Amino acid sequence: MAQYARGSTVAVIRLCNPPVNALSRAVLQALEDGLKKADADPSVKAVMICGENGKFSAGADIRGFSSPERSGGALGPIVSLIESSEKPVVAAIEGVALGGGLEVALGCHYRIAHMKARMGLPEVTIGLLPGAEGTQRLPRLIGVPAALEMITTGKHIPATEALKLGLVDEIVEENTIEAAIRLANKVIGQPLGPRRLSLKPVPKLPNMEAFLDKALVKVKKQAWGCLAPELCFQAVRAATERPFAEGVRRERELFQVLLSSGQAQALQYAFFAERAVRRWATPSGASWSSAAPQPVRKAAVIGLGTMGRGIVTCLVKANIPLVALEQDLENLNKGRKAVMVLLEREAMKMEGGAQTLDFHNPARLQFTVDFDQLRDVDLVIEAVFENMALKKEIFHKLSKICKPGALLCTNTSALNIDEIASATNHPQQVIGTHFFSPAHVMRLLEIIYGRHTSPTAIATAMQLAKALKKVGVVVGNCFGFVGNRMMFPYIQQAVFLLEEGSRPEAVDQVLEDFGFKIGPFRMSDLAGLDVGWRSRKDQGLTGPSLPAGTPARQRHGQRYSPLPDLLCEQGRFGQKTGRGWYQYEKAGGRTATPDPWLLNFLSQYRDTHGIKTRFIDQEEILERCLFSLINEGFAILAEGIASGPEHLDVIYINGYGWPKHRGGPMFYASTVGLPRVLAKLQKYSEAHPDVPGLRPSAFLKKLVAVGNPPLKEWMSYLSQQSSKL
Numbered sequence: 001m002a003q004y005a006r007g008s009t010v011a012v013i014r015l016c017n018p019p020v021n022a023l024s025r026a027v028l029q030a031l032e033d034g035l036k037k038a039d040a041d042p043s044v045k046a047v048m049i050c051g052e053n054g055k056f057s058a059g060a061d062i063r064g065f066s067s068p069e070r071s072g073g074a075l076g077p078i079v080s081l082i083e084s085s086e087k088p089v090v091a092a093i094e095g096v097a098l099g100g101g102l103e104v105a106l107g108c109h110y111r112i113a114h115m116k117a118r119m120g121l122p123e124v125t126i127g128l129l130p131g132a133e134g135t136q137r138l139p140r141l142i143g144v145p146a147a148l149e150m151i152t153t154g155k156h157i158p159a160t161e162a163l164k165l166g167l168v169d170e171i172v173e174e175n176t177i178e179a180a181i182r183l184a185n186k187v188i189g190q191p192l193g194p195r196r197l198s199l200k201p202v203p204k205l206p207n208m209e210a211f212l213d214k215a216l217v218k219v220k221k222q223a224w225g226c227l228a229p230e231l232c233f234q235a236v237r238a239a240t241e242r243p244f245a246e247g248v249r250r251e252r253e254l255f256q257v258l259l260s261s262g263q264a265q266a267l268q269y270a271f272f273a274e275r276a277v278r279r280w281a282t283p284s285g286a287s288w289s290s291a292a293p294q295p296v297r298k299a300a301v302i303g304l305g306t307m308g309r310g311i312v313t314c315l316v317k318a319n320i321p322l323v324a325l326e327q328d329l330e331n332l333n334k335g336r337k338a339v340m341v342l343l344e345r346e347a348m349k350m351e352g353g354a355q356t357l358d359f360h361n362p363a364r365l366q367f368t369v370d371f372d373q374l375r376d377v378d379l380v381i382e383a384v385f386e387n388m389a390l391k392k393e394i395f396h397k398l399s400k401i402c403k404p405g406a407l408l409c410t411n412t413s414a415l416n417i418d419e420i421a422s423a424t425n426h427p428q429q430v431i432g433t434h435f436f437s438p439a440h441v442m443r444l445l446e447i448i449y450g451r452h453t454s455p456t457a458i459a460t461a462m463q464l465a466k467a468l469k470k471v472g473v474v475v476g477n478c479f480g481f482v483g484n485r486m487m488f489p490y491i492q493q494a495v496f497l498l499e500e501g502s503r504p505e506a507v508d509q510v511l512e513d514f515g516f517k518i519g520p521f522r523m524s525d526l527a528g529l530d531v532g533w534r535s536r537k538d539q540g541l542t543g544p545s546l547p548a549g550t551p552a553r554q555r556h557g558q559r560y561s562p563l564p565d566l567l568c569e570q571g572r573f574g575q576k577t578g579r580g581w582y583q584y585e586k587a588g589g590r591t592a593t594p595d596p597w598l599l600n601f602l603s604q605y606r607d608t609h610g611i612k613t614r615f616i617d618q619e620e621i622l623e624r625c626l627f628s629l630i631n632e633g634f635a636i637l638a639e640g641i642a643s644g645p646e647h648l649d650v651i652y653i654n655g656y657g658w659p660k661h662r663g664g665p666m667f668y669a670s671t672v673g674l675p676r677v678l679a680k681l682q683k684y685s686e687a688h689p690d691v692p693g694l695r696p697s698a699f700l701k702k703l704v705a706v707g708n709p710p711l712k713e714w715m716s717y718l719s720q721q722s723s724k725l
């Protein structure tokens with residue numbers, strides 16, 4: 001809705017649709033009515049448009065895009081209506097003006113913004129383009145390079161930058177509404193022609209063609225299979241080549257292509273999924289609505305290796321005073337140096353921004369080898385080696401030293417949270433906080449509750465995720481939790497495909513073409529093959545504890561591939577040793593090239609084990625890797641380890657490089673169609689009966705049997721009894 005109020009000369013139209021004044025059909029109708037009323041009233045000399053509750057508008061109602069009665073189409077004509085008004089219209093921008101919200105402001109003759117306001121055209125991030133003439137007006141106002149950057153990346157810009165670009169006429173520190181009314185009064189009677197963006201030419205560049213060609217290459221490179229950035233580009237290019245009305249027609253055509261592309265639905269699903277997972281719940285009835293977090297005034301990180309360094313960096317960036325602890329002085333100094341390098345780099349990135357990093361102050365970041373320094377911390381994150389005995393020893397110590405209310409978090413990637421908690425006197429305070437590498441970059445924080453973890457502990461970990469600007473996803477306790485557990489069958493299939501005849505680069509290519517930033521073998525080389533090797537040795541799957549006489553390619557009656565173990569035995573740990581599934585220019589090198597040694601090795605391996613090499617096509621590679629991962633996802637849902645498919649999807653998008661425009665693995669399964677996923681799994685399972693990962697999960701079968709319901713209904717088909725928790 002929008003409220004209309006008339007002052008002595010200026011009519012005020014206030015957009016009201018909490019929480020973000022999204023432009024629903026009703027809001028647009030009220031905006032149109034308000035404009036017409038102001039136009040018809042001779043005592044009104046100017047109009048001011050603002051938003052309720054200190055927010056202009058976050059744009060079209062995204063939920064409305066999937067409904068047949070879309071609000072989007074109505075917006076363009078309203079923006080034109082604003083612009084063609086014979087009375088000056090001023091936009092008073094507070095909070096956010098995003099998407100359609102900014103397009104409304106672009107229709108206004110003047111824009112005034114609060115210092116703290118943010119503006120942007122983020123449609124590209126939800127698979128669309130600014131379809132209410134924004135791709136045509138913005139380049140006319142701020143020029144092609146700046147407009148292209150905003151439209152193809154969707155980034156939000158602060159008011160100060162908007163002023164520099166000429167996107168707003170003025171910024172104010174105090175009352176934006178009053179300032180806008182003052183401005184409206186001041187411009188009454190001034191000619192409006194020069195203020196109508198549709199009448200302005202697009203500012204020329206001396207080398208427009210060359211600039212656009214170069215920009216297109218960059219856009220395509222960054223798009224990574226996502227359609228929207230390139231179509232955004234084409235719409236802006238149309239603005240440079242055609243008159244306004246024709247450009248608008250082109251914009252509409254391109255908008256329709258995106259709207260029906262499937263990617264837009266996936267990206268909008270991902271947008272809401274990320275928000276849905278904030279409302280966490282556990283099978284025992286604890287939930288976000290009743291649990292309150294406890295404050296974290298001081299924290300500690302134990303272990304300053306690969307993960308600990310990144311975690312320290314996140315906490316410092318979030319302004320949380322911190323103690324960083326190592327096992328001895330040598331490791332402490334090594335860790336401290338590495339942390340300082342990361343923090344210096346972060347500080348450089350933030351230079352000129354409002355925030356500064358205070359990490360040279362020992363009261364805010366203290367390095368120590370003394371556990372006694374942890375007495376007064378509210379939260380500890382343990383990131384020592386992945387070894388149960390060591391973790392238990394540390395938690396036992398923490399339980400004695402830390403104050404009773406302190407939250408004790410472990411960054412384990414797969415170990416049992418309950419077993420770790422059993423070493424403490426306060427198991428209700430123990431929780432998994434699984435960061436992803438590099439911890440200061442990756443957005444995901446998998447939060448794992450154990451049998452005794454209290455709702456307050458979960459709420460505190462979620463609050464921590466928010467403070468660290470991460471996406472927290474609450475999941476139950478099982479080996480590998482959600483992310484790694486789904487990853488195991490995926491990696492396993494990738495390796496089996498090599499045994500049967502494929503090559504690392506062929507498998508990687510298929511998955512990278514699908515949209516993963518990095519295929520499984522390149523990923524494994526980057527993370528280090530030794531990590532998994534150590535874990536398999538601990539599990540007794542390889543190494544000295546393997547009972548004599550165990551068949552080389554079988555464990556516990558199931559198919560097993562010793563290929564990764566054999567590579568490790570050769571010292572091929574991946575990038576760090578310069579050799580792994582690929583070869584690199586040197587140890588620590590980054591450029592992977594296929595290694596003839598590996599091809600030869602694979603061929604000998606097949607001969608040794610009597611495996612007949614066969615050609616494996618792209619479809620089989622994709623299906624075996626992805627469907628086995630998805631199949632594990634259904635098992636996880638059935639066990640109550642995650643409370644919905646959105647959780648799995650948010651984890652995969654933010655922690656594992658799953659292409660967001662495919663909406664996450666479970667959403668992808670719903671678009672492929674569950675009957676097809678099931679049929680394919682059945683086919684592959686029949687061909688490989690000794691691979692449990694390919695055996696269709698009972699939950700998947702049930703969903704197919706009940707008629708392939710939409711994803712949002714899946715969980716309603718899960719009977720209470722099937723939850724293990």
Ligand SMILES: CCCCCCCC(=O)CC(=O)SCCNC(=O)CCNC(=O)[C@H](O)C(C)(C)COP(=O)(O)OP(=O)(O)OC[C@H]1O[C@@H](n2cnc3c(N)ncnc32)[C@H](O)[C@@H]1OP(=O)(O)O
Pocket residue numbers: 019020022058059060061062063071072073074075076096098099100101103122123126128129130131132134252255256272275276
């Ligand atoms: C044929 C021609 C057709 C022409 C069609 C042209 C139309 C267009 O040009 C297309 C558009 O406008 S598309 C919309 C573009 N706007 C966006 O993408 C902004 C999305 N929102 C944000 O970034 C943050 O929510 C924001 C920064 C605003 C706030 O962040 P916070 O972290 O403070 O809060 P959130 O938790 O994210 O949001 C609060 C609640 O609001 C919901 N919401 C946000 N934006 C929405 C939107 N645009 N539509 C509907 N609901 C929206 C959000 O889901 C959340 O709700 P709950 O989850 O229920 O709490």
Ligand SMILES: NC(=O)C1=CN([C@@H]2O[C@H](COP(=O)(O)OP(=O)(O)OC[C@H]3O[C@@H](n4cnc5c(N)ncnc54)[C@H](O)[C@@H]3O)[C@@H](O)[C@H]2O)C=CC1
Pocket residue numbers: 302303304305306307308325326327328331335383384385386387390394411412413414434435436437527
């Ligand atoms: N490396 C990765 O990509 C990821 C690792 N993880 C998990 O994070 C944890 C740490 O892994 P990384 O950082 O890779 O290991 P790392 O080997 O790089 O670092 C471990 C650090 O812990 C220190 N340490 C060992 N015993 C200690 C003690 N008693 N007191 C204080 N410090 C001690 C070591 O000196 C070393 O600096 C593991 O549980 C791992 O499974 C989780 C996600 C990703």
